[in-house]
Amino acid sequence: MAAVEGFPAQSGDYTDHVDRVLSSTVGTDSDGNSMKSATAMWASATRKGIDEWYRWGVEYYRRQEATVDGALGGLASLTNKPDIGHSLGLLKIWSEERLSSMSHEAADSSSTGASGSALPSLPMAKTKALDLGGGMGRVSSAVLSKYFSTVDMVESSPAMVEAAGAHIPKASQGTLSLGTM
Secondary structure, rough: OOOOOOOOHHHHHHHHHHHHHHHOOOOOOOOOOOOHHHHHHHHOOOOOOHHHHHHHHHHHHHOOOOOHHHHHHOOHHHHHHHHHHHHHHHHHHHHHHHHHHHHHHHHHHHOOOOOOOOOOOOOOOEEEEEEEOOOOHHHHHHHHHHOOOOEEEOOOOHHHHHHHHHHHOOOOOOEEEEOOO
């Protein structure tokens, strides 16, 4: 597998890296409470139950501007580029592993499949992605539309759904729906 900038060489190493970061992150939650780690933040955020946490999130994003800064809680200048870069890196790793797996399956069989077609190239020509909680379409536009032919999205904020229609390229824009999980 080829190395992806900012990622360890193997996807298992990436998982270990994420676990280390999550267990050592220090900061504050949205109420200003100090947290020793991301794990502590999640334990605090869900102490009233996961349904309450989701309700709070829906209400929070319905009050935000339908901008990158609104979608990222005022931290767009700090998080947008790294977030998009990491998302692209993860999809690159996944797609390379997927194609490698398909190559091995094709080599193990005597046929090229029911359609007789060759292995797909990136971006995947006839695949769909679903972006749950897609906000204004930032990740759908900058990441998912690069790898998938159609991107469907579900978002709880009417203003964010409207903004997503302007951000996601029309060629890959699927159904943009207002709803909750």
